[in-house]
Amino acid sequence: MAEADAQSSAAQDDERLDPPPDGAPGAAASDQAPPPPRDAVLASALTARDAAPGAAPSERDATGQAEATGDQPQRFGCASCCREVAGAERASWRELDGDVLALASANTPGWHPEAGLCRPCALRFAEARDALVSLQRGGGVVILPTALRLGAVERYTGRGVGIAFLDAGFFAHPDLITPHDRIARYVDVNDRKARRRDLDRGNPSSWHGMMTSVVACGNGSLSEGFYRGLASDARLVLVKCGSVGRIRHDDLRRGLRWVVRHARQYGIRVINVSCGGDYQASYLHDGLSQAAEWATREGLLVVAAAGNQGQAPDHPVVPPASAPSALTVGGLDDQRWPAFSGYDMYHSSYGPTLDGLQKPEVIAPGIWVAAPILPGTPTAAQAELYALLATAPDATLRESLRAHPRVDPDLDAAAELATPLLRQLVLAKLRDNNVISGSYKHVDGTSFAAPIVASVAAQMFEAHPGLTPQQAKLILLRTARRLPHVPAERQGFGVVDARAAVLEAERLAQAASKKA
Numbered sequence: 001m002a003e004a005d006a007q008s009s010a011a012q013d014d015e016r017l018d019p020p021p022d023g024a025p026g027a028a029a030s031d032q033a034p035p036p037p038r039d040a041v042l043a044s045a046l047t048a049r050d051a052a053p054g055a056a057p058s059e060r061d062a063t064g065q066a067e068a069t070g071d072q073p074q075r076f077g078c079a080s081c082c083r084e085v086a087g088a089e090r091a092s093w094r095e096l097d098g099d100v101l102a103l104a105s106a107n108t109p110g111w112h113p114e115a116g117l118c119r120p121c122a123l124r125f126a127e128a129r130d131a132l133v134s135l136q137r138g139g140g141v142v143i144l145p146t147a148l149r150l151g152a153v154e155r156y157t158g159r160g161v162g163i164a165f166l167d168a169g170f171f172a173h174p175d176l177i178t179p180h181d182r183i184a185r186y187v188d189v190n191d192r193k194a195r196r197r198d199l200d201r202g203n204p205s206s207w208h209g210m211m212t213s214v215v216a217c218g219n220g221s222l223s224e225g226f227y228r229g230l231a232s233d234a235r236l237v238l239v240k241c242g243s244v245g246r247i248r249h250d251d252l253r254r255g256l257r258w259v260v261r262h263a264r265q266y267g268i269r270v271i272n273v274s275c276g277g278d279y280q281a282s283y284l285h286d287g288l289s290q291a292a293e294w295a296t297r298e299g300l301l302v303v304a305a306a307g308n309q310g311q312a313p314d315h316p317v318v319p320p321a322s323a324p325s326a327l328t329v330g331g332l333d334d335q336r337w338p339a340f341s342g343y344d345m346y347h348s349s350y351g352p353t354l355d356g357l358q359k360p361e362v363i364a365p366g367i368w369v370a371a372p373i374l375p376g377t378p379t380a381a382q383a384e385l386y387a388l389l390a391t392a393p394d395a396t397l398r399e400s401l402r403a404h405p406r407v408d409p410d411l412d413a414a415a416e417l418a419t420p421l422l423r424q425l426v427l428a429k430l431r432d433n434n435v436i437s438g439s440y441k442h443v444d445g446t447s448f449a450a451p452i453v454a455s456v457a458a459q460m461f462e463a464h465p466g467l468t469p470q471q472a473k474l475i476l477l478r479t480a481r482r483l484p485h486v487p488a489e490r491q492g493f494g495v496v497d498a499r500a501a502v503l504e505a506e507r508l509a510q511a512a513s514k515k516a
């Protein structure tokens with residue numbers, strides 16, 4: 001702890017409970033408003049379902065063209081996931097229900113039902129359909145859970161694996177501490193008196209680290225398990241390295257070194273760093289980069305956000321993301337849907353670094369990611385009210401609004417509006433504030449892409465505890481898939497394939513146990 005003890009100047013957090021902009025600290029800050037949502041498309045898919053529940057494809061998508069029957073082809077190229085599978089793995093549109101066809105059609109550019117889908121895609125669209133039914137009750141923006149969008153292997157949950165998070169601050173969110181408290185340790189590199197109970201109260205610095213840790217490790221306590229991270233059973237070690245907008249290069253270095261020294265004690269295998277240092281630096285001379293290299297040598301996989309400056313002229317990648325052994329994650333815009341053919345890039349920083357290294361190595365969802373709202377804040381009160389009003393029947397709408405005065409002045413002023421206008425205002429409030437429900441909103445930035453990859457890595461270490469960080473990184477790179485229309489320098493090896501990476505780790509574990 002010597003280094004963490006060296007300074008004790010506690011950051012003077014002010015007590016305002018306003019959230020920072022999404023992705024606040026350091027290099028991982030978001031610098032662009034998200035593109036317009038695709039609710040029109042989603043709404044049309046849903047309307048189609050509502051209009052003709054369970055209608056047979058032949059009645060709805062009827063193209064009039066009988067599907068060619070006869071011998072199955074040997075191989076089938078699925079237009080949704082862009083994979084080739086065995087011919088027997090093709091699901092014809094005759095086997096798919098109307099809802100699944102409507103969703104696949106609305107979310108797979110250029111797809112038509114006669115093309116069919118591979119069975120895994122058909123299953124994912126069916127899961128999406130079920131998810132949408134429960135989501136519609138929430139009233140907010142339609143965001144599918146990350147695991148579903150990635151097609152993740154859900155039997156691994158990071159059990160027995162520790163993940164350390166370096167960030168501006170944290171909060172003991174219910175998704176992390178109920179039914180069991182999984183926060184194994186909390187430290188502040190600038191305040192030796194920091195205690196776990198400090199996390200029971202939020203402050204403006206709590207937002208970013210709360211969101212990154214819950215994106216990876218939340219168990220969806222406040223969403224009936226719906227918005228669950230892939231590592232929902234992992235243990236967390238939370239290391240505060242500054243405060244909102246003020247994370248210093250050297251504090252990150254001290255945070256990393258603290259984690260390496262305590263890795264064995266807390267079973268830490270993965271370090272997530274969704275923030276960056278103050279400047280670009282060569283790893284040959286930079287202490288923060290060298291701390292990342294040391295962590296890797298000590299058996300820890302360092303997962304770092306690339307940053308969101310893809311549109312800046314020098315699109316700089318700063319330490320620790322620029323360190324050679326770090327697994328650097330850029331952002332993917334999956335358009336909220338599990339159809340590879342519709343994927344695009346999110347504006348992430350990219351290399352070459354000062355040392356000439358190509359970064360990022362992979363990309364993962366960096367927009368439309370569900371993240372928690374800090375409980376007890378004005379933002380939370382507003383989100384709760386918007387969600388309440390969105391789902392209230394006409395008869396009680398006005399009553400519900402009057403019961404919550406002074407939460408949102410616009411709504412107070414609108415109390416006498418005609419019901420359709422009031423509903424329109426509520427809908428606009430949900431969308432403008434990225435509200436999914438009273439407890440979650442959607443966020444963007446590579447700050448959220450990195451913890452998604454960290455959670456996949458935790459699944460891999462659960463499947464194969466003997467993996468080294470170098471092996472885990474190699475598997476993630478080898479199984480990733482490039483977006484065909486995006487230059488390699490921007491996306492590295494491409495989109496992380498959560499399923500393929502975890503299954504490969506599992507296969508290696510089985511091979512190793514046979515040998516032993």
Ligand SMILES: [Zn+2]
Nearest residue numbers: 078081118121
């Ligand atoms: Zn497919």
